[in-house]
Amino acid sequence: MELSIVQSILLIVLAGLVPVDKYGMTFGLRWPVITSVFAGLIVGDMPTALYIGGTLQLMSLGIASVGGSSVPEYGVGVVVAVAIAATSGGGVEAGLAIGIPVAMLMVQFDVIAKLSCGALVQHAQKLANEKNFSGMYRTLLCGPVLSFLTAAIPMAIAVFVGGDMVNAVLNALPAWFTGGLTVASKMLPVVGVALLLTYMPANKFFAAVMLGFVLVAYFSMSMLGVAIVGAIVCLVYWGYCADKNAASANSTVMGELEDE
Amino acid sequence: MELSIVQSILLIVLAGLVPVDKYGMTFGLRWPVITSVFAGLIVGDMPTALYIGGTLQLMSLGIASVGGSSVPEYGVGVVVAVAIAATSGGGVEAGLAIGIPVAMLMVQFDVIAKLSCGALVQHAQKLANEKNFSGMYRTLLCGPVLSFLTAAIPMAIAVFVGGDMVNAVLNALPAWFTGGLTVASKMLPVVGVALLLTYMPANKFFAAVMLGFVLVAYFSMSMLGVAIVGAIVCLVYWGYCADKNAASANSTVMGELEDE
């Protein structure tokens, strides 16, 4: 079976929407079995699509992007797999054989998109400071476009050039590149944390930073637990500040009395 | 063998004393092997009584009412079992067959007694506020009477109506009733804790409540550990208050000097 040009474009759009929806509206395309319904409608072979969707759904249970981490994107894998299964004679196996590696490759593409977004948002902030607000909004809107492309490009290659080409590209990527991006995805959160520290009074309240660290490093506390302990500290500190204010108000009153 | 009327009454009294003693003097009737000595003296068959007492003692190792929880009362089970063993032809087996279920049933009776005691003590407090102090004491003395009855009533049924009747009653109790009382015994401590919070400055020192919670919920600390940490907090707070008093005394002195 050959895909019509409309079908091809619809599939590319569907693939592109997977990360956009995953990172935003959460209509559900991040979950393979839901995506497969739409892929099935497009290629007109619902049983195969559902079978692929179910398979990848079960394969991806428990995988989620947490704290900005990049994970394999089986929702994209579904679209690729359904397309390949429908066109090549190889059926479901052939589809999965290309779909799964593409899903894995999304980790690297995701890192690249997030790196690029850094420049985007920086530019948006620059525009904001130049009071070019509509420019700022337009720039920010490029974010979802990037998300879209991370999946649409490999999908387009798969659809127009063919699955073998995708595999060839995959194998051609050097290990230091893919591995390096994986390591980078683990190291880069440090930028955000360090930034957070720079614009808060980290020097004055360095003990607070250490406390948070100790709670996780030594007691493996969850973020919720950290928040509860943090709330305790805040209540105590609040009480202390209130006392201090009251006392100094007191002295001020006395000081003022004197002046009269 | 038939039990004489005196023997019957003595057995009922002995059973009734088990919870009274368990909850008070701790002469030892909460422990089956001790109770069995007295039951043996009453029915005049020490070897059987001791055998039953030893069996139930080993069966009940480690069971204890902690924090107001209601647990099976094998001390009462012993008296029932010894009585049944002595009268029915079934011997020790027949005795245990009724004694153990009765011991279990004490959980439910105990909850009912504790619920009733709530009304009793409430009434006693009312009398206290009406300055009817002797009435108050009399009311409170009904507590042990209730304890007594929780065991004496099933014992009386066993002695006068017979073990089969006890079993029939047991089976007739609906599951929602017995199960419900079990659940209630776990939920009701919440009343005490909430009450505790209402008459202490829980708002002002809400951080203290949270700290206690975190120590148990996140670190599974024992009450002793909580107390040690609590002592640390108290020492710090004491020092802080002393400092504050000293400082304000200081300002006051200055204020007074001015007035002169």
Next chain:
Amino acid sequence: MELSIVQSILLIVLAGLVPVDKYGMTFGLRWPVITSVFAGLIVGDMPTALYIGGTLQLMSLGIASVGGSSVPEYGVGVVVAVAIAATSGGGVEAGLAIGIPVAMLMVQFDVIAKLSCGALVQHAQKLANEKNFSGMYRTLLCGPVLSFLTAAIPMAIAVFVGGDMVNAVLNALPAWFTGGLTVASKMLPVVGVALLLTYMPANKFFAAVMLGFVLVAYFSMSMLGVAIVGAIVCLVYWGYCADKNAASANSTVMGELEDE
């Protein structure tokens, strides 16, 4: 083979240097395989020495004196074993048969040396207070001499009287003596801790003592973790003191203004 007098003396000196070096310069004699090189040079049988050194090295992995604890001293064991192996006909086996017990015996000798050092240092402090400073230094220099003797004496016995004599002495030591010294080595650190508490404001900051205790007793924290938590407490306390000073400085200023 007979050891020449020079060889004997060199071996005794080498053995004596083991604890001195272990407790000081850490040239490396605390590690059997290093010591064995020197022992081998002295007796002129490097292969045997290395074999004994390697054996005892592997046997002693992970053993270390921590917090003033006394542990078997396989470095001394090596010298004894090499000497015995070289002189007796029994070879390596005979050497280890004496060397290992001697290494173990060093636990007891070490406790005795540390007990004696107490008197030494006390005397040195006395001399210091009498402003006899050179006397003080001389007294302190007896410390390494003691260390030296703990190993040199058993070595001398082994070399001059023979290995069997060493074994005989070992067996003659009563259990209460060796066992008692072992227990003492675990109890005696209490002296240091208690002393530490006496010359610090333990009463004023008793909460701090409790906090350190809780962190280790309830949370099994490492000393490093304790230090981090301690640093948090210090930063908070430092901030508090600074606030307090500022406030009282304030009042003082006001007080002074009034005086004018």
Next chain:
Amino acid sequence: MSKETVLTKADIRRCALRWMPMAVNTFSYQYQQAGTVVFALGPALRKIYTNDDEYVEALNNHFNYFNAHPWMANLVLGAALGIEDEGGIAAKEAVQGFKVALMGPMAGIGDSLIWVLYPTIMGSIAGSLALDGNITLTLIWLALNIAFMFVRVWMFQFGYESGTKLISVLGDKVAMLTETLSVLGLIVAGALIPSVVKITTPLTYTAGESVTEIQSILDQIFPFLLPVLATFVCYRLMKSNKVSISVLILIIVAISMVCAAFGILS
């Protein structure tokens, strides 16, 4: 603050002997052992407060929730009585704070040592011997219990003396003591929530072969979510004064029965 103490050794002993047989025998979920506390200390308080109104005030103070191991409670109640004898009605809050602060630890120590360890050691041997018809250790156990009664009376007196000393040393810092102890009491109260309110749900969610326990989901949202919620609701209801405690208890019993019937709670 501190004044002449009025209680004699005999008064103290009488309190102990009124406490011991009654201890948990008036136990209810809202007052716990408070009924017996009043019963035991009543006559001594009468001696301290000749004025009726102060006496009633003191009684009401002791009608507050109290629960400790009944043997260990002797120490706490003795000391509380000492504080009260030394400080009078002005020490009311200190007395209450003191009792609440110490009841938790005393329950923990007593329950594990006296309710679990002691009978496990004695019972395992006495029980085995009894199976062979040997009564010796059972009698020894009985004798030990009786001996402990004397120790418990002494503990009450020891507590009393410590309490009076404490207050006379503190002088005019009793208000500070009260506040500090209430902090400790509140820490203990917070710790009681997860340790004594044992509400869990046995509900599961079965789908295909996978079974999900609702309780584990709740634990992920917030540890001890149900006890915390229950405490919060009860606390709010009590504070609002819209519902009496007796009614609240009946509601809880009713909820328990319904939830047990439908398998919602366990």
Next chain:
Amino acid sequence: MSKETVLTKADIRRCALRWMPMAVNTFSYQYQQAGTVVFALGPALRKIYTNDDEYVEALNNHFNYFNAHPWMANLVLGAALGIEDEGGIAAKEAVQGFKVALMGPMAGIGDSLIWVLYPTIMGSIAGSLALDGNITLTLIWLALNIAFMFVRVWMFQFGYESGTKLISVLGDKVAMLTETLSVLGLIVAGALIPSVVKITTPLTYTAGESVTEIQSILDQIFPFLLPVLATFVCYRLMKSNKVSISVLILIIVAISMVCAAFGILS
């Protein structure tokens, strides 16, 4: 401090609807979700700040690092908007402190419940059924997701109302609130170091048969040594203003590639 609020219900809803589809779609390592925060709140902020300079100041404030679970963020951002509408530019620090303080907990709850638990339950069943060609649960799942969208819009509004209330209650204590929240924020930041910066080394030291893992040596020296060092170095570089953040990110990517190539980091 507090002033007339200017935002209408429709304004809030609009913010929610701008937030939801964009949320993580502008995610970068230095700003995280801040780009979308600005995008979503922009029009509402414009209404609050008619003055251009204040508006820019507010935007810059929201360009600061923010990251939470995109569904739960609705609560936080709603409340932050409420605080800002009530407090104006004077509440800038409070807004920032508030967002930082709450983002960590919200991420934790949302990630475990919404990203892991919910799809595990739905997906395991829907997936199994799909293998048999049964589409029912998949469609139900889709419908649920759509239903949740309405809940998320409501959460934003609920947050907004809570935020305005908070500030009007506090009155002139907003400065104190800011400082207190920054303490909470810093505790969260300290906790983020070991939980999100996942730098470890796979290096081993092989000698004879014994293999020593360098990572375990580092753990002995100091727990999470590499993340702590990396944070420290980045923090110093940023404070010194000697290197721009973009360059820093490029350096990190370069280091990652080199270290991955030589197997130094994993």
Next chain:
Amino acid sequence: MSKETVLTKADIRRCALRWMPMAVNTFSYQYQQAGTVVFALGPALRKIYTNDDEYVEALNNHFNYFNAHPWMANLVLGAALGIEDEGGIAAKEAVQGFKVALMGPMAGIGDSLIWVLYPTIMGSIAGSLALDGNITLTLIWLALNIAFMFVRVWMFQFGYESGTKLISVLGDKVAMLTETLSVLGLIVAGALIPSVVKITTPLTYTAGESVTEIQSILDQIFPFLLPVLATFVCYRLMKSNKVSISVLILIIVAISMVCAAFGILS
């Protein structure tokens, strides 16, 4: 507070070279490494305090209990010397607080890395090779040890410079530093009780087949009860001045022997 410093680089190096060979060689239970501390720093202190009385006062200060890993101690002692050179006798308490506060952590790091990890790695290989008559790694190990000696001298100097800087920065806040460090020191002291005083009892209580370990009962009553009690008793005795430390040590040795003979302690 701060004054001209008098020590030269050579003085510092001399201290390091006096410290290193003597370190634990004067170890006793009451002074631990204090003897060597005095021996090592003595000449430098003499230069700082030309006045005899101050010198004696300083020496007595250093005769206080000190114990750290002998290599890592170089850092601590160097810094302490720096503080002393900068602050003079007025910084006496700060010096002491500083040493006590840092000795625990330094012992922990040094013991695990230098006493356990380093010789485990080197020893396991060198030992295996030696069994085959191969001496290479043994000699490398020796060379490494010698190389480390230079590092240790440098550590002492580095510590000294950090110490002087610290004090000159603090100015007149040295009294506050002292108090704060004593808080840290006391936390460390509290932590030392359960970690270095290893008193346990091997006693068991056998009844029928059931064996009860007394130690586990003690642990239930209070964790680390025996070390806590021993510390308390020793502390009281020392405070009361009724018994000299030497006598106390003899008593402990005697108790140890008796208890070991009867199997009461292990």
